[in-house]
Amino acid sequence: MKMNFARIMGQLAMQFADQEALVNIERERRYTFRELHRLTNRIANMMRSRLGLRRGDVAFCILENDNLSLLHAWTAFKGEAAFAHTNIRDALDEHRWQMAFIRPKAVFIETALLPRYADMLREQGASIVCMDAPATPYEGVQCFWDLIEGMPDTDPGIQSDTHADILIYRFTGGTTGRSKCAQYTIDNWLAARDTMYADEQQSIALNSHTRYLHIAPVSHGSGLSFLPTLFRGGCTLTQNAADLKAWCRNVETEKVTTTLMVPTLVNWLLDQPEAMRHDLSSLRTLYYGAAPMSPAKLAQAQARFGNIFFQLYGATECAQAVCTLTPADHLGALETGRLASAGRPTIGIEIRIVDDAGNDVAPGTTGELWLRGRGTIGGYYGNPEGTAAEFADGFWKSGDLGYIDDAGYVFIVDRKKDVIITGGFNVYAAEVEASLNAHPAVQMSAVVGVPHDKWGEAVHAEVVLKPGAAVEPATLIEHVKETLGRFKAPKTLTLVQTLPLSAVGKVLRRRVREKYWTNEPRRVS
Structure with missing residues (x-):
């Protein structure tokens, strides 16, 4: 036309x-x-x-x-x-x-x-x-x-x-x-x-x-x-x-x-x-x-x-x-x-x-x-x-x-490339991030899979706290265990000042992930 x-x-x-x-x-x-x-x-x-x-x-x-x-x-x-x-x-x-x-x-x-x-x-x-x-x-x-x-x-x-x-x-x-x-x-x-x-x-x-x-x-x-x-x-x-x-x-x-x-x-x-x-x-x-x-x-x-x-x-x-x-x-x-x-x-x-x-x-x-x-x-x-x-x-x-679901609502679980396979289990990064972000001290988070000798990949989180907030990494890990269960909780968690964001404000998980897979025999893209 x-x-x-x-x-x-x-x-x-x-x-x-x-x-x-x-x-x-x-x-x-x-x-x-x-x-x-x-x-x-x-x-x-x-x-x-x-x-x-x-x-x-x-x-x-x-x-x-x-x-x-x-x-x-x-x-x-x-x-x-x-x-x-x-x-x-x-x-x-x-x-x-x-x-x-x-x-x-x-x-x-x-x-x-x-x-x-x-x-x-x-x-x-x-x-x-x-x-x-x-x-x-x-x-x-x-x-x-x-x-x-x-x-x-x-x-x-x-x-x-x-x-x-x-x-x-x-x-x-x-x-x-x-x-x-x-x-x-x-x-x-x-x-x-x-x-x-x-x-x-x-x-x-x-x-x-x-x-x-x-x-x-x-x-x-x-x-x-x-x-x-x-x-x-x-x-x-x-x-x-x-x-x-x-x-x-x-x-x-x-x-x-x-x-x-x-x-x-x-x-x-x-x-x-x-x-x-x-x-x-x-x-x-x-x-x-x-x-x-x-x-x-x-x-x-x-x-x-x-x-x-x-x-x-x-x-x-x-x-x-x-x-x-x-x-x-x-x-x-x-x-x-x-x-x-x-x-x-x-x-x-x-x-x-x-x-x-x-x-x-x-x-x-x-x-x-x-x-x-x-x-x-x-x-x-x-x-x-x-x-x-x-x-x-x-x-x-x-x-x-x-x-x-049965009422026609669409649930986005994660990006296909952001599935973390740890010990044979699929862990969806977005689900873990939602749990972390629900904590009152957390401003934002990024969850990725990192190399692990036993599990192949282990769940790792980087977390930015709200201004003036203070919380121990172990406390945040326990928070996820309570909300999602033990196998989905991060094995490790790092508090950081900033997370890499795209020009439109999306957290760039690939940038977080890349630094952990450099020089590894297997890399997650």
Whole structure:
């Protein structure tokens, strides 16, 4: 099917006209629906006429949330070239690898990064566009606002095939290995929009009064909420810094109704004094996802902030809400044990639970989740081996181990690669972490298998305590024994100041695991 997205967005601009559509908080930019539509038309026209970007070309974006919001889906879908959204918090070497891999024709970059990145970008041979005028001119670097000066705000007139044309690339988080490049069509993203409307409780989170604040990187899962908010007539607000003090101020000042956080940030918010000093009463929905959340911590958050929590389960490779645990589900879920679930499948998603041979397992049995829906990508860019290994008959093999209970709730037990096999028993790292994180002294933890002469692998934990807390490792080990049993409890436990986190706030178990398996004859990947 063909679509002129500029025409679609133009209809929204007429309907919601002077309502706020986008607010960039740090840069103090505000755009109504009409203004955002005209600006993104100008950007799309500039991409073609001044940068010469055509179908098949790629523009690489190393940008903060506010600047990336100008080049997000509502801009990409108006043009021919694809946008590659990387995380600005990734390392320079990771960006170097990503650009060498995807070979962009243009790179949009934060001006503050130019001193470190300019030489590397010139080596790539791409046009370099900085988002603000630099204090000192850089040879061969153009300024974004200069490029769009004088460009028409008329419809670019581009039609794209919603199922065939690739217009967005995103790199996987890399929590279990080297990142891969996911490729998306317009329909993949419209699936994200439509599944966010499938549950009637979403009308509380997404409507014409919505003010959705993004603190998580919009280059990743948070950005999937742009179109659902836009099509409902709501306002998207961006915050660049992962600063909870600033977030609390912004919620109060901007009357924020909706936000999304990874569980790590929710845990930190519980210990944030500013959360008590600022008026957060405008919040109606706090989405959380991207990593397991301790049921004990979630219960504390509910008691503190009310029944505003809404879990989303999805993935880079399946760009839609796969499962939801709604606020209504959260009521009484602690008593039923379903607070630990990912919720029920959304309308239109197929989930298979399979064994190692790809055969469906019996109901209630743990297996790997395979996902198929409109949001499921067709494969990885430039990676036929990865595509063949992880996709089958339209299903993406998620690598998540889980089961579905008799009421249809999906429980994610662990990542397939994070199963610790100790003495012949399978121990799931996420389950042990949930037990540790429930202890009142614990802020976060990472559980991995480490080499052991007797058991093959032994359960080991690294734990970060809350500020000012003190507890002995033996006490925490005993706590897990009491909640999960002796064989699942860590054999060893180390108190650490920090844990390695991905750019989107996930604990990188592989980084914790690697240091224990270096120079071992067998290594766990």
